[in-house]
Amino acid sequence: MSPKPCDHHKETQFSCADIGVGLRPTHYPYLETRPPTRVRWFEAISENYMDSEGRPLAMLELIRSDYPVALHGVSLSIASAEGLRPHYLAQLKKLTDRIEPFLVSDHLCWTGLNPSNLHDLLPIPFSEEALQLILKHVDQVQTTLGRQILLENVSTYIQPRGSVYTEWEFLTAVATQSGCRLLLDVNNLYVNARNHHFDPMIFLDAIPAHLIGQVHLAGYTDMGTYLFDTHSRPVYPPVWELFEHLIGRIPNVPILIEWDEDIPDFPILEQEALKAAQIWETHYGHADSEAVPTMVL
Amino acid sequence: MVMPTLKQYQRWFCEAARQEDQELPNSQLISAVSAGGKLSQTEALDVYRTGHIVRLTEALGETFEAVWWVAGDNAFFQLAKDYILSHPSSVYNLSAYGDRFPDFLAQNNPFPDLPFLSELARFEWLFKETFHVRQHEAVSSQAIIAMEPMEILRFSFGPSAHLFSSPYTVYETWKLRGTDQKDGTEFWKDQAEYLFLYKKHHQIFVNTLQYSEYKILSALLSGASIEESVSSVAAQCPEMDQPRLQVFFQLLVYTGSIEKIFTG
Numbered sequence: 001m002s003p004k005p006c007d008h009h010k011e012t013q014f015s016c017a018d019i020g021v022g023l024r025p026t027h028y029p030y031l032e033t034r035p036p037t038r039v040r041w042f043e044a045i046s047e048n049y050m051d052s053e054g055r056p057l058a059m060l061e062l063i064r065s066d067y068p069v070a071l072h073g074v075s076l077s078i079a080s081a082e083g084l085r086p087h088y089l090a091q092l093k094k095l096t097d098r099i100e101p102f103l104v105s106d107h108l109c110w111t112g113l114n115p116s117n118l119h120d121l122l123p124i125p126f127s128e129e130a131l132q133l134i135l136k137h138v139d140q141v142q143t144t145l146g147r148q149i150l151l152e153n154v155s156t157y158i159q160p161r162g163s164v165y166t167e168w169e170f171l172t173a174v175a176t177q178s179g180c181r182l183l184l185d186v187n188n189l190y191v192n193a194r195n196h197h198f199d200p201m202i203f204l205d206a207i208p209a210h211l212i213g214q215v216h217l218a219g220y221t222d223m224g225t226y227l228f229d230t231h232s233r234p235v236y237p238p239v240w241e242l243f244e245h246l247i248g249r250i251p252n253v254p255i256l257i258e259w260d261e262d263i264p265d266f267p268i269l270e271q272e273a274l275k276a277a278q279i280w281e282t283h284y285g286h287a288d289s290e291a292v293p294t295m296v297l
Numbered sequence: 298m299v300m301p302t303l304k305q306y307q308r309w310f311c312e313a314a315r316q317e318d319q320e321l322p323n324s325q326l327i328s329a330v331s332a333g334g335k336l337s338q339t340e341a342l343d344v345y346r347t348g349h350i351v352r353l354t355e356a357l358g359e360t361f362e363a364v365w366w367v368a369g370d371n372a373f374f375q376l377a378k379d380y381i382l383s384h385p386s387s388v389y390n391l392s393a394y395g396d397r398f399p400d401f402l403a404q405n406n407p408f409p410d411l412p413f414l415s416e417l418a419r420f421e422w423l424f425k426e427t428f429h430v431r432q433h434e435a436v437s438s439q440a441i442i443a444m445e446p447m448e449i450l451r452f453s454f455g456p457s458a459h460l461f462s463s464p465y466t467v468y469e470t471w472k473l474r475g476t477d478q479k480d481g482t483e484f485w486k487d488q489a490e491y492l493f494l495y496k497k498h499h500q501i502f503v504n505t506l507q508y509s510e511y512k513i514l515s516a517l518l519s520g521a522s523i524e525e526s527v528s529s530v531a532a533q534c535p536e537m538d539q540p541r542l543q544v545f546f547q548l549l550v551y552t553g554s555i556e557k558i559f560t561g
């Protein structure tokens with residue numbers, strides 16, 4: 001019997017040709033048939049599985065038995081001025097112990113204050129106060145989970161005044177000083193560059209390669225007066241260009257295509273993901289192009 | 298200009314995100330942010346305010362699909378918005394939002410001719426909760442039959458086993474959600490309904506019960522023995538004679554909702 005990816009995931013070396021996609025309920029019926037796919041790993045939204053013992057968790061465990069899984073949270077609220085929620089951390093710890101993900105990530109943002117969770121990835125000032133608070137919180141999370149986490153740059157439509165760092169300086173400072181790594185979302189980077197009028201290449205080149213532990217790609221929506229991070233479209237050409245530039249520096253980082261609205265059928269999502277692998281191949285030669293049949297338990 | 302503390306900025310932001318359409322955000326918040334794109338500060342803050350309503354409305358729509366179907370888009374979106382503005386989310390998982398929506402509908406039903414709306418919401422919330430509960434291992438029917446004497450048996454049910462009663466036939470309405478059978482047909486009745494929800498093979502089943510069966514089952518669920526459960530309804534439900542009781546218990550065992558059995 002072939003070894004399952006999960007048996008040795010800690011030793012698994014990812015290259016950018018090892019493409020992942022988000023695990024979404026729309027695709028459960030298709031994935032339950034365990035079809036062959038070139039997708040090498042899945043990213044699951046942590047909160048969808050933290051309080052459920054129902055079908056979603058059974059599905060995640062089925063996927064986990066065949067593939068490496070990354071857990072990606074949306075409600076950690078690492079920059080909350082009210083502190084982190086112990087119950088949330090306890091539930092996340094339980095889930096990570098159960099799933100044994102190869103990555104645990106969330107966003108560099110806050111999501112609301114008690115009693116009002118806005119369920120959004122909200123902008124922070126890149127200030128010394130925010131930096132110190134986030135460093136303290138990252139330490140708390142990594143200590144609780146007993147592992148390193150990754151934090152993702154988010155798309156924003158306002159920027160609080162009072163920043164003393166640029167966004168890329170802030171991300172670098174958080175990762176360098178806390179010991180976490182970065183999930184670099186190239187789409188979010190581009191959206192912010194357009195919305196807040198800076199050169200995306202400067203951002204991209206400023207982040208030290210060794211701090212980047214994962215990359216996200218997605219599609220935005222052009223609202224006319226701003227770019228909106230909707231995850232409802234294929235990746236746009238300027239984002240592909242940034243990605244192409246980036247992978248010259250990071251050959252061994254797992255790449256994920258995000259698609260959360262108007263989600264297409266799985267094979268279409270898979271095709272979109274394969275574009276990233278093709279770009280990788282133009283840099284680094286041919287990767288295994290065979291469809292990988294799902295392992296039989 | 299004195300910059301607000303992180304906490305002050307976050308407080309103002311939360312207040313602004315939960316304002317009515319026509320209200321302007323706090324002027325201190327407006328001057329504490331710069332806007333993205335070609336937006337004004339107010340427009341940029343409005344992207345977040347609108348997004349908040351849209352996301353929580355989607356969450357309510359997913360859980361209360363049948364209420365949405367009955368109320369129609371406009372009324373449901375207005376109800377959702379009113380609920381969201383008066384009930385901030387304190388949960389971290391969007392699908393756990395809306396626990397008080399049934400009570401809210403009881404107080405704020407805009408359709409006097411659809412009095413069952415809140416009951417329908419209550420059923421949908423229970424159904425959603427049941428979906429997320431673990432699938433237990435059912436005790437086998439042979440194990441139950443082997444126990445003697447049967448009268449003193451007590452059951453522990455799987456965590457998905459729940460009773461539901463309503464003065465209206467909400468389950469019948471719920472089954473029609475998403476169809477075009479809302480117009481012209483009678484899609485609800487002013488008639489009491491007794492239901493038993495449970496999970497089997499990871500699927501949710503809903504059984505419609507007679508009142509007497511509902512009473513026996515609620516006694517069993519609260520830990521009474523078979524004998525105690527039956528005698529508690531004997532006076533009220535003389536129709537539950539021995540043959541009917543036997544069929545009822547056979548069906549109950551068949552549901553697989555029993556996780557453990559005890560005697561004494």
Ligand SMILES: [Fe+2]
Nearest residue numbers: 152185216258
């Ligand atoms: Fe992302």
